[in-house]
Amino acid sequence: MECEIRRVRHDFNWPLDERWGGFLNPRPGPRVCKACDGSGQNARLGVYGRCKKCRGNGSKWRRPKDKRRYDRWRPSNPPKGDGWQLWETTSEGSPISPVFATQQALISWLVADVVRKGRWIGVERTHDRWPDVPRHRGHGSVVMS
């Protein structure tokens, strides 16, 4: 699992292990092509090639306007603040620790979490200075497995 430390508001209260809503596009995506059942392959028996209905994509947009609206959407980060929180970034991103007032409190929680769950946490060598996470970047990187 890949993780990073994010600086969020102290009162940030998103459920743990749940993807942050700001990272999920709320607009409907393309629909699965019914002609080829999403495979993109030509559905006619004995005929090879791409599906003519979806041009081999396996999915289709209902209207061109829907694709433009979907593509225009941009993700939004959680509210920035002075709090410290660990996020997993393997998927779109979810908080996996409570928000702490200090960096030291987050580190203590991390150490206790390792003991509790028996997980190994290795801090990336490129972040030798961690836990002195540069404040201007807002987050550092941690690798968990």
Ligand SMILES: [Zn+2]
């Ligand atoms: Zn198709």
